[in-house]
Amino acid sequence: MNRRLNPSLIVGGFIVGLIVLIALLSFIWTPYDATLVDSSIRLAKPSWSHWFGTDKFGRDILSQLMVGARTTLFVGLVAVGVAAVIGVPVGILAAMTPRWPSEVIMRSNDLLLAFPALLLAIMFGAVFGASTLTAMIAIGIATVPSFARVIRSGALQVMRTEYVLAARAAGRRPVPIAVRHVLPNVVSLITVQASVSFAIAVLAEAALSFLGYGTAPPTPSWGRMLQESQEFLFSAPRLAVFPGLAIAVAVLGFNLLGDGLRDRFDPRLEDRR
Amino acid sequence: MSDVLTVQGLTVSVRDVALVSDVELTVGPGERVGLIGESGSGKSLTALSVLGLLPEDVLAAGSVRLSGVDHELIGADERRMSRVRGRHLAMVFQEPMTALNPTMRVGDQVAEAMLIHRTRSSRRAARIAAAELLELVQLPGVMRTYPHQLSGGQRQRVVLALALANDPALLICDEPTTALDVTVQAMVLDLIMRGVAARESALLFITHDLAVVATVCQRVLVMYGGRVVESGPVTEVFTRPRHRYTEGLIAASDLESADSGPADVGLATSAPRRLPTIPGNVPPAGQFPDGCVFRNRCAHATETCATLPPWTGTPTQGFACHHPAGASDA
Numbered sequence: 030m031n032r033r034l035n036p037s038l039i040v041g042g043f044i045v046g047l048i049v050l051i052a053l054l055s056f057i058w059t060p061y062d063a064t065l066v067d068s069s070i071r072l073a074k075p076s077w078s079h080w081f082g083t084d085k086f087g088r089d090i091l092s093q094l095m096v097g098a099r100t101t102l103f104v105g106l107v108a109v110g111v112a113a114v115i116g117v118p119v120g121i122l123a124a125m126t127p128r129w130p131s132e133v134i135m136r137s138n139d140l141l142l143a144f145p146a147l148l149l150a151i152m153f154g155a156v157f158g159a160s161t162l163t164a165m166i167a168i169g170i171a172t173v174p175s176f177a178r179v180i181r182s183g184a185l186q187v188m189r190t191e192y193v194l195a196a197r198a199a200g201r202r203p204v205p206i207a208v209r210h211v212l213p214n215v216v217s218l219i220t221v222q223a224s225v226s227f228a229i230a231v232l233a234e235a236a237l238s239f240l241g242y243g244t245a246p247p248t249p250s251w252g253r254m255l256q257e258s259q260e261f262l263f264s265a266p267r268l269a270v271f272p273g274l275a276i277a278v279a280v281l282g283f284n285l286l287g288d289g290l291r292d293r294f295d296p297r298l299e300d301r302r
Numbered sequence: 303m304s305d306v307l308t309v310q311g312l313t314v315s316v317r318d319v320a321l322v323s324d325v326e327l328t329v330g331p332g333e334r335v336g337l338i339g340e341s342g343s344g345k346s347l348t349a350l351s352v353l354g355l356l357p358e359d360v361l362a363a364g365s366v367r368l369s370g371v372d373h374e375l376i377g378a379d380e381r382r383m384s385r386v387r388g389r390h391l392a393m394v395f396q397e398p399m400t401a402l403n404p405t406m407r408v409g410d411q412v413a414e415a416m417l418i419h420r421t422r423s424s425r426r427a428a429r430i431a432a433a434e435l436l437e438l439v440q441l442p443g444v445m446r447t448y449p450h451q452l453s454g455g456q457r458q459r460v461v462l463a464l465a466l467a468n469d470p471a472l473l474i475c476d477e478p479t480t481a482l483d484v485t486v487q488a489m490v491l492d493l494i495m496r497g498v499a500a501r502e503s504a505l506l507f508i509t510h511d512l513a514v515v516a517t518v519c520q521r522v523l524v525m526y527g528g529r530v531v532e533s534g535p536v537t538e539v540f541t542r543p544r545h546r547y548t549e550g551l552i553a554a555s556d557l558e559s560a561d562s563g564p565a566d567v568g569l570a571t572s573a574p575r576r577l578p579t580i581p582g583n584v585p586p587a588g589q590f591p592d593g594c595v596f597r598n599r600c601a602h603a604t605e606t607c608a609t610l611p612p613w614t615g616t617p618t619q620g621f622a623c624h625h626p627a628g629a630s631d632a
Contacts, residue, residue, distance in 0.1 A: 127358055191401040198353055198395075199415050199464065200388035203380075209414075213405035 038289025041224075044282025052102050055095040064088065064247045074267075081271050084257060090268070093249040094275055100250045101231050101279060104165050108230035109223050111169025116176025117219060121207050123177065124184035135181065138174045146171030146233055147240075154242035161234070161244045168233045172226045179222045183215040217294035224287035228280045235276050251276050304369055305330050306471050306504040307352065312364035312376075314347045314356065314528075319588035321360070322347050322528040326617060329472060331369075334498065334505040336519035336536065338512060338551070342584045344528035345508045349474050351376065352506075353393060354383040370471055389419045392465035394494075396477040398458035402449040408460050409445030412436060415467040435463040439493050455486035462493060469501045476508045491518055512555045516540060521618065524548045527584075527595030534619035542628055544614075544621040547596045550580040594624065 066086045075082045081090035123134040146168060153167035154160075187193060188211065196206050238244045238252025246253065251272040258268035307329040314322035322344040329335045337345050351362040354375060366375040370390050373382060395401050402411060412432035413425065422428040433445055439459040449457055458478060465473055475494060479487040495518060498505045507518050515522055516536055523533040524545065532545040543549040554577055582599040585591075594611050597603040602625040611622045 191395050191397050192403045194355060195393070195395055195401050195461070195464075196403070197355055197384075198387050198393045200384045200386070200418050202384050205418075209406070210403050214403070216405075 035289055035292050037285045038293055041282050041285030041287070041289050044278060045224075045286050048098050048279055048282065049102065051095050052098040055092075055099055059092040059095050060089055062092065064249070082265075082267055084254070084268055085261065090254075090271055093254060094251070094271060097249040097251045097254065097272070097275070098279075100161060100244055100248060101234065101276075104161060104168075104234040105227040105230045105283075107162070107165040108169040108172060108233075109226050111166055112172035112176045112226055113219060113223060115170070116173040117180050117212075117215075119173065120177040120180025121184045121211050121215070123181045124188055125203060125207060125211070135177075138177050141171070142174035142178070144171070146229075147236060150233065150237050151240070151242050154237070159242045161248070161250070164234060164237045164242060164244070165230070168230050168237075171233075172229060176219075176222055176226065179218055180215055183218040184211050187211045187214045217290070221287050221291045221294065224283050224290060228283035228287070231276065231279050231283065235272075251279075306333070306369050307506065308365070308367045309348070309352065310365040312348065312351060312362065312366065314344070314351055314360060314362045316360050316587075320528060321587050322351070325364075325525075325528075325530055327523060327530070328618065329504045329506055331471075332498075332502045332504055333521065334495075334507065334519045336515035336522040337506060337508045337525060338510060338515055338522060339525035340510060340551075340584050342587065343525040345510075345525055346476055347528075348525070349393065349476050349506065349508055352474065353387055353391060354378060354380075355387075368472065385419075388415060388465075388470070389421075389468050390471050392468070392470040392473050394458070394461050394465050394473070394475040394478045396480055398454045398461055398481060401461045402457055404449050406448075407445065408447050408449060408452070409433065409436070412460065412464050412467060415464045419468050421468045431467070432463075435467060436460065438466075438497070439463045440489075453486075455482050455490060458482060458486075458490055459493060462490070462497060466497045466501065466503075470503055472504045472506060473498055474506045474508070477510070478507075479514065480509070480511070487514075494518070512540070512552065524551070527590040528587075529595055529622070531596065531623070532621040534615075534621075538619065544626040544628060545596075545623045546600045546602050546625065546627060547580070548621075549627045550578070553578045554580060594622075 066088060068086070081094065083089055084093070119134060119138070123131045123138075126134070149171045150164050150167035153163045157163045193206060193210055196210050234244070234250070235252030235255065238250045239256040241256065244250035244253055254272040255269055258265070258272070261268050305328040307327070309325055309327040312322060312325040312327070313320055325344075325348055327335075327348070337348065339345050347356070347360070350356050352366050352375065356362055362376050364376060368375060368386065368390055371386050375383070375386065402408065409429060409432050412435055413428040416422045416428045416431060417425065422431055429445070436442065436444055439462055441456060441459055441463070444452065444456070444460070449460070452460065462478075473494075478494065479490050482490060491514065494505070497503075505518075507515065509515055519536050521534065522536045522539050523530050524539065524547065525531065526547045532539060532543065532548045539548060540552060543552055580599055585598070591598045593608040594600070594603070597607040600607070604625065606624045611624045613622050614620050614626070
């Protein structure tokens with residue numbers, strides 16, 4: 030089978046690409062203004078004018094989903110960015126330092142790993158005020174340990190290669206070795222970890238918005254749409270179904286993309302197919 | 303004439319197990335010295351301790367001095383060592399397939415070797431010099447290729463160009479041709495010889511291939527069990543080995559058929575002959591016998607071998623054996 034274009038990569042890439050396109054499209058066009066309140070069409074059923082119906086304020090669901098995709102991607106980008114910017118250097122540092130400092134880094138890493146991500150985000154929300162940005166930064170910080178762990182194991186392998194030994198034998202100092210030799214050789218790991226973390230971040234933002242610690246109204250967010258649908262769960266279940274589906278598809282897309290990228294890059298899978 | 307490299311009383315150990323004991327080694331300016339021995343005899347560890355690149359829990363003691371460097375290399379901090387490595391002292395490793403960074407262009411890697419030590423004034427000058435170096439190892443036009451596009455022999459030549467980039471006073475080669483085809487091997491050896499000759503660099507050549515030592519080196523040290531058991535000029539040691547281990551090693555390597563060298567090893571007959579082997583195996587580290595490290599595999603061992611044999615001869619030529627070959631006790 031062609032490892033370059035495996036099914037996970039194609040399907041995952043397609044879904045993620047679609048979400049990105051929809052988010053971009055929402056900047057220039059949505060069927061209706063996503064925040065436009067129209068009490069005359071409250072809780073309208075899906076129709077030709079409102080494909081997915083309207084919510085309790087008469088806002089168009091489809092438009093909200095489209096704008097919500099922006100929030101989702103924004104959340105993912107910032108959370109993954111924070112996680113990578115902290116996690117990658119920590120992982121490489123842990124791999125390059127001698128035994129004791131390395132143990133200290135990794136054990137404190139485990140401590141953070143054991144701390145529930147949502148709890149951390151809620152604490153952040155309580156202290157710094159609930160907003161999309163605080164939620165994302167908190168989720169990012171909570172994802173640092175898994176990043177650090179994966180990057181450390183990859184960096185350890187790179188540190189054992191002869192080209193790192195050769196670089197040291199050529200008089201290279203540790204920091205340039207980290208930047209020029211270790212980092213470029215763990216890039217594939219970073220890519221894979223980023224797409225998996227992206228899915229986690231999307232899910233976490235939805236959960237936080239649902240709990241009221243995430244995106245503040247009126248900015249549309251898939252998680253908050255779910256929360257607002259609660260009271261109509263029996264009378265108008267579609268209000269929960271559409272954002273729920275959107276979240277599920279997005280998470281699936283990022284997970285598939287992560288899997289696909291791993292299959293594409295992981296040399297250990299070379300001969301298995 | 304002061305030596306380029308002076309190693310005195312070098313001992314390398316992990317926890318309490320000595321892997322290398324009391325190694326004395328000198329390399330003169332422009333001299334080509336071989337270090338031979340079986341796997342696990344401590345050859346590579348000796349080289350790595352000279353560079354200060356031993357693994358974390360492996361400790362070196364003793365003295366390593368390099369001409370042009372005003373401090374002791376054993377125990378020097380990383381900052382000082384990194385100024386020595388690649389500048390005064392360069393190394394070619396065994397495995398060419400992994401010795402280059404797969405994500406960097408070959409030319410950049412060679413140019414970088416010079417930029418680290420600022421031996422070229424600018425990136426541009428370094429790139430020009432890198433192209434010249436690569437041409438010197440007969441690899442014109444590879445500046446922009448990545449390592450995976452090159453064969454093992456080509457990569458090893460890149461590694462050589464990299465090591466010679468700053469005209470080091472001493473080049474250490476650790477089994478540089480072991481992983482290569484025989485035909486490629488000859489070419490790489492030739493390039494190494496020409497490279498060090500052009501720079502008047504000294505060469506410390508580590509190998510287990512006696513034929514290679516015979517072609518490349520002027521002087522040779524034989525290591526076994528972490529100790530230097532014999533040393534001397536190549537012709538002397540290979541034609542008249544004194545230590546019983548050297549004797550066994552030479553008998554086992556069939557040098558005369560490759561080299562039409564000495565014919566008095568005693569086993570050469572008309573039929574395809576079996577190569578004599580040294581009985582037993584190299585013991586694992588830390589389990590060598592007391593006294594003479596070779597005595598549990600030596601046919602000539604006696605009670606006296608339980609004491610450490612003293613060094614007989616001069617520092618540059620001699621042996622450590624109670625019952626040397628070619629003496630009257632046999």
